[in-house]
Amino acid sequence: MSSRSRLPPGSWIDGADDRRIAALAATAGRLDPALADRVAAIVAAVRKRGDRAVRAFAREFDEFEGRMEVSSEEMKAGALQASSDVRRAIRAAARNIRKVARAQMPKGTRVQVTPGLVVEHRVFPLRRVGCYVPAGRYPLPSSLLMTAIPARVAGVGEVIVACARPTPVVFAAAIEARVDRMFRVGGAHAIAAMAYGTLTIPRVDKIVGPGSAIVAEAKAFVSRDCAIDLHAGPSEILIVSDRAPAGWIAADLIAQAEHDVDARAIFITTRRALAREVQRQVVRRLPDDGPARASWARHGAVILAPDRARAIEIADQFSPEHLVCDDEEVATLVRAGTVFVGPWSAQALGDYATGSNHVLPTSGAARFRGGLTTADFVRIASIQRVTRRGARSVAQTAITIAEAEGLTAHAASIRERVQ
Numbered sequence: 001m002s003s004r005s006r007l008p009p010g011s012w013i014d015g016a017d018d019r020r021i022a023a024l025a026a027t028a029g030r031l032d033p034a035l036a037d038r039v040a041a042i043v044a045a046v047r048k049r050g051d052r053a054v055r056a057f058a059r060e061f062d063e064f065e066g067r068m069e070v071s072s073e074e075m076k077a078g079a080l081q082a083s084s085d086v087r088r089a090i091r092a093a094a095r096n097i098r099k100v101a102r103a104q105m106p107k108g109t110r111v112q113v114t115p116g117l118v119v120e121h122r123v124f125p126l127r128r129v130g131c132y133v134p135a136g137r138y139p140l141p142s143s144l145l146m147t148a149i150p151a152r153v154a155g156v157g158e159v160i161v162a163c164a165r166p167t168p169v170v171f172a173a174a175i176e177a178r179v180d181r182m183f184r185v186g187g188a189h190a191i192a193a194m195a196y197g198t199l200t201i202p203r204v205d206k207i208v209g210p211g212s213a214i215v216a217e218a219k220a221f222v223s224r225d226c227a228i229d230l231h232a233g234p235s236e237i238l239i240v241s242d243r244a245p246a247g248w249i250a251a252d253l254i255a256q257a258e259h260d261v262d263a264r265a266i267f268i269t270t271r272r273a274l275a276r277e278v279q280r281q282v283v284r285r286l287p288d289d290g291p292a293r294a295s296w297a298r299h300g301a302v303i304l305a306p307d308r309a310r311a312i313e314i315a316d317q318f319s320p321e322h323l324v325c326d327d328e329e330v331a332t333l334v335r336a337g338t339v340f341v342g343p344w345s346a347q348a349l350g351d352y353a354t355g356s357n358h359v360l361p362t363s364g365a366a367r368f369r370g371g372l373t374t375a376d377f378v379r380i381a382s383i384q385r386v387t388r389r390g391a392r393s394v395a396q397t398a399i400t401i402a403e404a405e406g407l408t409a410h411a412a413s414i415r416e417r418v419q
Contacts, residue, residue, distance in 0.1 A: 011024070011300065011301040011302070012275075012279065012301075012302055012304075013301055013302070013303045013304070014303075014304060015268070015303050015304055015305030015306050015310050015311065015314060016306055016310075021303065021314055021317065022317075024266075024301055025317055025318050025364070032213070032217075035213060035214060035217055036217055036221075038188075038214070039188045039214060039217045039218045039221050040221060042057060042187075042188040042189055042192060042218070043188065043191075043192040043195075043218065043221055043222060045057075045189075046189050046192035046193055046196065046198070047192065047196050050193075050198035050199055051068075051198045051199050051200050051201075053189065054068070054185060054189050054190075054192075054193050054198060054200075054201070055068070057187065057188075057189035058164075058184075058185055058189070061164075061186075061187050061189075062164045062165065062185075062186060062187070064164070064165075064184060064185075066184070067184075068183050068184055068185055068200055068201070069181065069182070069183055069184075069200060070166065070171075070181075070182040070183065070184060074171075075171050075174050075175060075179075075182060076171075076175060078166070078167075078168050078170075078171030078172075079168065079171040079172040079174070079175045080168075081168035081171075082168040082169045082171070082172040086169055086172065087172050087176075090141060090145065090169070090172050090173050090176050091176055092353070093142070093145055093352055093353050093355075094145055094149060094173075094176045094177065096353060096354060096355030097145055097146065097149045097150070097355050097357070098149055098153060098355075099355055100355035100356055100357070101149055101150040101153040101154075101355075101357075101373070101374045102153055102374070104150070104373040104374040104375060105123075105153065105154065105374045105375075105378075106123050106374070106375050106378055106380065107123070108120070108121055108122050108123050108380075109121045113390075113394075114390060114393045114394065115389055115390065115393070116386065116387035116388070116389035116390025116391070116393060117384075117385075117386050117387070117390030117391075117393065117394060118384070118385045118386075118390075119382060119383070119384050120382070120383040120384075120385070121380050121381070121382055121383075122380070122381050122382075122383055123378050123379075123380055124378060124379050124380075124381060125154045125155035125156050125157065125377060125378050126151075126154070126156050126157075126205040126206055126377055126378065126379060127156070127157045127158065127205055128156070128157060128158040128159075128160065128202060128203075128204045128205050129147075129151045129156045129158075129159055129160070129204055129205060129206050129207075129208060129377060130160050130161075130162060130194035130204035130206070130207045130208070131143075131144060131147035131148050131151070131159060131160070131161045131162070131179075131208055131209050132147075132161075132162050132163075132186075132190065132191065132194075132207060132208070132209035132210070132211050132215060132219075133147075133161055133162065133163040133166070133170060133209060134163075134186070134209075134210060134211050134212065134215070135163050135164040135165040135166065135167075135170070135186055136212060137291070139165075139166075139167040139169050139170050140170070140210075141169045141170050141172065141173035142173075142351060142352050142358065143209055143210055143358070143359070144161060144163075144170060144173040144174060144177060144179070145173050145176070145177055146209075146357050146358050146359050146372065147208045147209045147359060147372065148161065148173075148174070148177035148178070148179050149177050150357065150372065150373065150374045150376070150377055151208075151377045152177065152178055153374050153377075154374045154375075154377035154378050155377075155378075156377050158180045158181070158202075159177070159178070159179050159180050160179070160180060160181045160182070160183065160194070160201075160202065160204065161174060161179050161181070161182040161183070162182075162183050162185050162186060162190040162191075162193075162194060162201075163182065163183075163184065163185075163186060164184060164185060164186025164187065164190070165184070165186070166182065166184065181202075183200070183201055185201070186211075186215075187212075187214060187215060187218075188214050188215065188217070188218035188221075190215075191207060191211075191215060191218035191219055191222060192218065192222060194207050194226070195207060195222035195225055195226035196222070196225070196226070203226075204226065205226070205227060206226065206227040206228065206229070206376070206377070207219060207222070207226060207227070207228050207229070208228070208229040208359065208372060208376065208377075209229070209359060210232055210235075210359055211232070212260075213233070213234070213262070216231065216232050216233055219231065219232075229359060229372050229376055230359070230360075230361050230365060230369060230372070231361075231363075231365060232359075232360075232361070232362050232363075233262075233362040233363040234259075234260055234262035234263050234264060234299075234362065234363075235256060235259045235260065235263045235264075235321060235322075235362065236256070236263065236264045236265075236266075236318075236320045236321040236322060236362055236363075237252060237253065237255075237256035237264070237265050237266070237320065237321070237322045237323075237324065237347055238266045238267075238268065238315055238318050238320035238322070238323055238324070238336070239252060239253065239266070239267045239268065239323075239324040239325070240268045240269070240311055240312070240315050240323070240324070240325045240326070240330050240334070241267075241268075241269055241274075241324070241325065241326050242269055242270055242271050242274065242308075242326065243326050243343070244326065244343045245343070246274060246277040246278045246281050247281055248343060248346075249267060249274075249278045249281075250278050250281035250282045250285055251285070251346075252265075252324060252346060252347050252348070253265040253266075253267060253278070253282055253296070253300065254282060254285055254286060254292055254296070255347065255348050256322070256347065257286075257291070257292040257293075257295035257296050257299075257300065258290065258291065258292045258295075259291070259295075260291050260295065261291045261294040261295050261298065262295065262298075262299065263291070263295045263299065264295075264299040264300075264301075264320075265295065265296060265299070265300050265301075266300070266301045266302075266303065266318065266320070267301070267302045267303065268303045268305055268311045268314055268315055269302075269303075269304065269305065269311070270304070270305050270306070270307060270308060270311055272304055275302050275303075275304050278302060279302045282296060282300070283296075311330075312329075312330055312333050312334060315330065315334040315336075316333065316334045316335055318364065319334075319335040319336060319364045319365070319366040319367045320336050320337070320362075320366065321336070321337040321338070321360045321361060321362045321366065322336065322337065322338055322340070322347045322350070322360070323336035323337075323338070323339045323340070324339075324340045324345065324347050325339065325340070325341060326341075326342070326343075327341065327342075328341060335366050335367050336366050337360030337361045337362070337365075337366045337370060337371050338350060338356060338358075338360055338370075338371055356371070357371045357372045357373060358371070359371055359372035360372070391414075391417055391418055392418050395414050395415075395417075395418040398410075398411075398414050399411045399414050399415065402414070
């Protein structure tokens with residue numbers, strides 16, 4: 001019997017089985033205590049020993065001994081090693097990302113609350129941002145574009161990149177995104193170095209970008225001291241369809257499973273024949289090597305829902321990173337990081353070329369936030385201007401509430417001005 005015929009076909013789940021669906025939805029957010037302890041030790045070492053610790057971890061995890069910082073000349077020379085076709089594609093993708101990012105830029109506001117009282121909200125770019133670019137199984141120039149370009153559009157003063165093994169295509173993306181500095185460092189030690197600063201790697205105001213489980217845990221760990229974009233886990237796709245061709249659905253599921261052995265690819269439908277055909281095609285098309293086979297065997301699922309309402313309910317329970325669906329009703333009712341509507345909206349297009357950001361919430365976090373936008377690279381400060389007339393108009397309101405709270409000194413400070 002061939003290894004392909006022995007391949008587990010992914011879970012077949014009855015849409016009425018609440019227990020199994022809840023268990024599947026819960027797997028994405030599980031914390032690994034051993035991983036958390038390892039990350040804590042790495043972060044503590046970097047905070048204490050700086051560059052020495054970073055270099056030691058670079059030798060241990062990446063077998064790297066050279067100069068950590070990549071010079072601008074190295075970046076330019078490396079970019080030219082990428083093929084002209086790849087460089088053109090990077091420029092085209094960058095144009096689309098910039099176009100969307102410019103439309104997302106927050107605008108300042110100015111409100112006259114009452115005569116003599118004006119509240120202004122002013123938008124300031126962050127001073128320095130660190131973009132993490134994974135460099136494990138595949139080079140990801142797309143992640144560099146998705147993080148550095150919105151930062152530039154927002155007006156961030158300095159954009160730095162951490163990438164353990166930058167390749168020519170990563171260098172090409174760095175040049176196109178106008179990155180200021182790049183460091184050959186990855187993993188939890190890269191996150192710690194950017195969060196706290198070392199002699200070589202500067203401290204940043206915010207860290208953005210996807211990464212492995214250890215990178216995600218490191219970002220979560222340092223978030224008490226350094227802002228991060230979001231707490232990202234393994235990548236996810238959830239497809240809700242009764243009409244799309246089975247081959248297209250299978251292709252999208254495999255594309256997502258290709259990311260990582262922990263990636264999740266789930267299909268929900270009310271049509272039994274379509275469910276069976278998708279499952280059959282996934283198993284037939286899975287490559288013999290790479291993470292997709294293990295991902296599908298461990299986390300793949302085909303869910304047969306009794307009706308459309310239940311399909312929508314299950315999808316919303318997952319609140320996935322990527323949602324692919326037939327129509328606007330599902331897109332409106334299901335919370336997701338990003339939604340692809342209609343049969344031509346292949347999720348992989350969004351990874352590269354649509355201009356929408358592919359740094360997205362996972363593990364159900366789409367319940368409360370969306371993906372990375374230009375707004376993630378600015379801070380909004382409120383500025384209040386009050387004249388004598390304005391102070392007198394709101395003084396009694398403030399005094400009454402302050403006294404109700406028992407904060408009499410607050411009330412006295414207001415009376416000092418208006419009386």
